[in-house]
């Protein structure tokens with residue numbers, strides 16, 4: 140298994156016409172299920188199946204710490220990353236609740252928490268005890284960045300082998316809105332003040348400080364916008380690298396990737412820079428309140444399904460949107476057709492707007 144040698148298959152575009160035609164035979168006015176119909180077609184293309192399945196979903200939550208937190212860029216202390224990992228393991232976090240709600244398989248991976256955590260249910264793949272403070276030095280080495288992507292890739296493959304039909308990738312890492320905003324500044328070439336936000340809830344003064352820290356870090360580090368490993372090594376995060384790796388594994392196996400908010404979309408952009416086709420397997424589940432998310436979404440080239448004003452992460456937005464995605468697949472597999480239900484279909488194919 141090697142993420143550098145992956146070959147992502149093209150989605151099957153022949154499914155588009157076939158599934159669209161089939162949807163038009165279902166017992167409803169044509170086009171009346173709106174974007175659900177588009178979603179069903181996209182899933183069919185990804186899975187190369189006219190009746191795609193997304194259940195059970197697999198959820199991978201990657202946890203890691205960020206040295207940049209020493210600059211006072213988060214409303215919470217670094218120790219909360221470790222404490223939240225314990226909360227995940229005890230079933231008390233938002234992602235636990237929503238994971239249970241949708242019957243998903245949930246795995247928590249310590250890919251770089253700055254504390255020792257021993258637990259039977261925790262996947263211990265710690266690359267290092269948090270990243271270095273990228274204001275002053277590279278966040279990690281190139282080898283560590285590649286190792287973290289590889290770990291994510293292997294976790295993705297394992298989750299798929301265990302039967303996951305769709306993949307939700309989440310994260311926990313105090314300070315990671317700063318890391319993601321910095322990555323996004325490199326990828327978008329936009330001014331950092333268009334990209335940063337309040338994260339966990341910093342003050343206006345802290346927001347200005349966050350902006351200055353990132354500006355200076357970019358001057359100090361100078362990551363290359365065309366080299367995903369350079370970006371991760373200089374200003375990245377271990378959980379972001381792991382998430383990108385897991386997405387590559389999903390795309391390689393035709394498993395839809397249900398992308399969460401700002402942090403997750405940034406990881407998706409890194410994955411896309413590694414292998415462009417990964418984006419064909421992405422469903423962008425929601426629009427986060429973080430100001431940079433709009434820019435990240437444009438770079439990814441996707442439309443968010445819903446906007447609930449979320450700003451949490453952990454994969455929660457994707458888990459919340461999951462039942463809608465499931466509805467799209469059940470529409471295909473369980474609805475009656477006009478013929479099978481004996482209902483007259485008055486609309487002619489030529490009158491259909493698609």
Ligand SMILES: Cc1cc2ncn([C@H]3O[C@H](COP(=O)(O)O)[C@@H](O)[C@H]3O)c2cc1C
Nearest residue numbers: 213215310311312313314315316338339452
């Ligand atoms: C209790 C708690 C639970 C969380 N779950 C996700 N995050 C989210 O907030 C963090 C990013 O925000 P910032 O860059 O401002 O630190 C990440 O850990 C992210 O997953 C949480 C944050 C907190 C405090």
Ligand SMILES: O=C(O)c1cccnc1
Nearest residue numbers: 400401402427450451452
């Ligand atoms: O959209 C996100 O992923 C997000 C936003 C704020 C804090 N943590 C995560």
